[in-house]
Amino acid sequence: MKLRDLLSCLEGAQVIGNSDVEIEALHYDSRSVGPGGLFFGLRGVKSDGCQFLEAAVHGGAVAVVADRPCAVAGATFVQVPDARRAMSLLAARFYGEPTAAIPTIGITGTNGKTTTSYLVEGVLEKAGVPAAVLGTISYRFGGKDIPAPNTTPESVDLQRTLRELVDLGARGVVMEVSSHSLEQRRADGCVFDVAVFTNLTRDHLDYHLDMESYFASKLRLFTDLTTPDDRKPRRRAVVNLDDPYGPRIKAAASCPVLTYAMAGEADVTVAEVDFSVNGISCRLNTPRGELSLHSDLLGRFNLYNIMAAVTAGIALEFSDEAIRAGIEGHKKVPGRVERVMNDKGITVLVDYAHTGDALENVLATVSELKTNRIITLFGCGGDRDKGKRPVMGEIAARLSDLAIITSDNPRTEDPQAILADVRAGVAPLGLKEYGADELAAGFEQKGFATIANRRDAIRAALKAARPGDIVVLAGKGHEDYQIIGTQKHHFDDREEAAEALKEL
Numbered sequence: 001m002k003l004r005d006l007l008s009c010l011e012g013a014q015v016i017g018n019s020d021v022e023i024e025a026l027h028y029d030s031r032s033v034g035p036g037g038l039f040f041g042l043r044g045v046k047s048d049g050c051q052f053l054e055a056a057v058h059g060g061a062v063a064v065v066a067d068r069p070c071a072v073a074g075a076t077f078v079q080v081p082d083a084r085r086a087m088s089l090l091a092a093r094f095y096g097e098p099t100a101a102i103p104t105i106g107i108t109g110t111n112g113k114t115t116t117s118y119l120v121e122g123v124l125e126k127a128g129v130p131a132a133v134l135g136t137i138s139y140r141f142g143g144k145d146i147p148a149p150n151t152t153p154e155s156v157d158l159q160r161t162l163r164e165l166v167d168l169g170a171r172g173v174v175m176e177v178s179s180h181s182l183e184q185r186r187a188d189g190c191v192f193d194v195a196v197f198t199n200l201t202r203d204h205l206d207y208h209l210d211m212e213s214y215f216a217s218k219l220r221l222f223t224d225l226t227t228p229d230d231r232k233p234r235r236r237a238v239v240n241l242d243d244p245y246g247p248r249i250k251a252a253a254s255c256p257v258l259t260y261a262m263a264g265e266a267d268v269t270v271a272e273v274d275f276s277v278n279g280i281s282c283r284l285n286t287p288r289g290e291l292s293l294h295s296d297l298l299g300r301f302n303l304y305n306i307m308a309a310v311t312a313g314i315a316l317e318f319s320d321e322a323i324r325a326g327i328e329g330h331k332k333v334p335g336r337v338e339r340v341m342n343d344k345g346i347t348v349l350v351d352y353a354h355t356g357d358a359l360e361n362v363l364a365t366v367s368e369l370k371t372n373r374i375i376t377l378f379g380c381g382g383d384r385d386k387g388k389r390p391v392m393g394e395i396a397a398r399l400s401d402l403a404i405i406t407s408d409n410p411r412t413e414d415p416q417a418i419l420a421d422v423r424a425g426v427a428p429l430g431l432k433e434y435g436a437d438e439l440a441a442g443f444e445q446k447g448f449a450t451i452a453n454r455r456d457a458i459r460a461a462l463k464a465a466r467p468g469d470i471v472v473l474a475g476k477g478h479e480d481y482q483i484i485g486t487q488k489h490h491f492d493d494r495e496e497a498a499e500a501l502k503e504l
């Protein structure tokens with residue numbers, strides 16, 4: 001495609017040089033540029049992409065884009081108001097606007113995005129709309145399952161992947177839209193039909209710095225990305241009004257809003273609900289009347305995810321039957337309250353709770369189901385929000401009979417320093433501290449232990465368990481790796497637990 005044609009979808013672009021050059025591919029990393037490349041110089045956290053314009057031209061770039069004047073020889077220079085947003089819009093155009101003509105649902109919020117995306121996928125499928133799903137677990141459609149380095153990929157990768165999945169037959173898109181991606185305009189080229197808000201609680205403050213900025217990033221999905229658009233005339237936002245930030249999103253949204261709530265007034269509310277070990281049975285009030293359904297998902301927080309998916313289904317004007325069947329028959333979400341089967345009488349659950357709110361929710365749910373004691377193993381990721389560490393420590397210790405503090409993905413931080421941050425939240429509870437060896441003989445009194453090596457910690461947790469106990473392995477869920485330093489090693493809580501159970 002010629003640069004001139006590509007740029008016609010952008011406002012405010014100033015071109016210095018030849019705009020008839022043929023663009024073969026879009027790039028945001030100079031190290032991967034090839035002949036015919038269009039390179040975007042992006043300001044990053046670690047470096048400034050504009051430093052690499054020359055390197056990009058050397059690699060074959062015929063044009064470069066930046067949001068400030070830059071000197072560059074040997075290529076056309078395009079100055080735009082916002083390089084990241086320009087990249088998103090141009091990527092969408094380059095790949096033929098994959099989301100413009102098919103139902104596209106974006107889901108944001110601190111917790112519940114992945115789970116809700118699987119539920120919405122189920123609803124779309126039963127409504128006759130086979131959908132691609134992009135998020136934390138993978139980017140997938142039909143038999144194609146592409147590993148996901150990020151929950152929401154960079155715009156060029158996002159639009160290329162969407163094109164590939166639509167070409168494979170996807171007729172709808174369900175995607176998680178992370179706060180990082182909203183801040184970095186990765187999804188600005190997507191044309192959403194429905195934007196869903198699950199909730200907002202503390203996470204990622206290493207990046208967003210405070211809750212207001214974190215909220216402002218999330219809000220973009222309901223303002224900048226859902227302004228009136230002829231291609232999506234029935235555009236809707238779906239908002240959880242029980243969350244303190246829900247009313248603010250409703251007030252600011254650029255499109256009509258459908259709401260859901262368990263506690264207060266909303267378009268979708270709960271008439272009756274039963275939570276049990278077998279899941280959730282509920283009767284919901286909707287603008288179209290009552291809707292009854294059963295789900296094998298556990299816990300109150302999952303009723304929120306179900307309500308989000310039901311409300312999205314209503315926003316898309318799908319039938320009650322499609323909504324019910326889609327939610328009842330959704331694909332299993334890997335690593336979300338996933339059971340590790342065994343013959344020892346111990347309920348072993350692997351879960352992705354890696355925020356205070358998620359951990360509190362999952363442990364509250366488990367407490368309602370428990371027949372005996374709760375053992376919780378968890379850690380906190382390195383190079384991520386440090387403030388959540390003591391909070392998670394306090395929650396795990398308070399809501400468990402035994403909390404085992406261990407490593408998550410330490411990344412480039414000292415694992416011992418992360419453990420110390422977590423312990424700072426546990427110390428004020430004045431609980432008994434167990435050594436690893438001591439635990440092998442079991443434990444009687446409520447307490448905690450610190451075992452840095454996650455494999456050893458999982459073994460200690462299972463050794464300490466008695467029949468009837470519930471062991472929650474939190475934080476890594478579906479992850480099949482552990483990142484220590486800059487190395488990614490194979491590590492899967494589900495496999496580790498299965499091995500450890502065999503050794504008992």
Ligand SMILES: CC(=O)N[C@H]1[C@@H](OP(=O)(O)OP(=O)(O)OC[C@H]2O[C@@H](n3ccc(=O)[nH]c3=O)[C@H](O)[C@@H]2O)O[C@H](CO)[C@@H](O)[C@@H]1O[C@H](C)C(=O)N[C@@H](C)C(=O)N[C@H](CCC(=O)O)C(=O)O
Pocket residue numbers: 028029030031042043044045046047048049050052136149150151152153154178179180181207
């Ligand atoms: C903090 C963050 O979001 N970082 C993202 C950001 O990287 P960065 O700002 O550090 O980039 P940088 O290294 O400073 O470089 C700036 C620019 O120069 C370019 N460059 C750099 C070096 C060079 O030689 N040549 C060159 O062209 C880089 O490609 C980049 O375009 O831009 C990169 C390119 O888009 C992303 O891959 C990277 O995501 C990293 C891998 C990451 O870990 N992100 C996480 C925190 C993230 O995005 N998480 C969210 C939320 C997860 C959740 O659901 O909770 C997600 O969506 O996954």
Ligand SMILES: Nc1ncnc2c1ncn2[C@@H]1O[C@H](COP(=O)(O)OP(=O)(O)OP(=O)(O)O)[C@@H](O)[C@H]1O
Pocket residue numbers: 109110111112113114115116136151176198199301302304305335336337351352353354357358359361362477
């Ligand atoms: N609606 C919810 N409210 C609070 N906690 C939830 C909710 N849904 C799920 N959780 C908890 O949060 C964990 C992560 O859930 P899920 O993967 O669906 O969220 P996510 O928003 O996609 O997370 P991430 O941002 O890490 O991708 C679950 O394992 C569970 O413990």
Ligand SMILES: N[C@H](CCC[C@H](N)C(=O)O)C(=O)O
Pocket residue numbers: 151354380381382384408409475476479
């Ligand atoms: N997408 C989230 C996942 C965190 C998962 C947890 N295992 C960790 O590594 O902190 C993040 O990048 O913050």
Ligand SMILES: [Mg+2]
Pocket residue numbers: 113114135136137151176
């Ligand atoms: Mg997710």
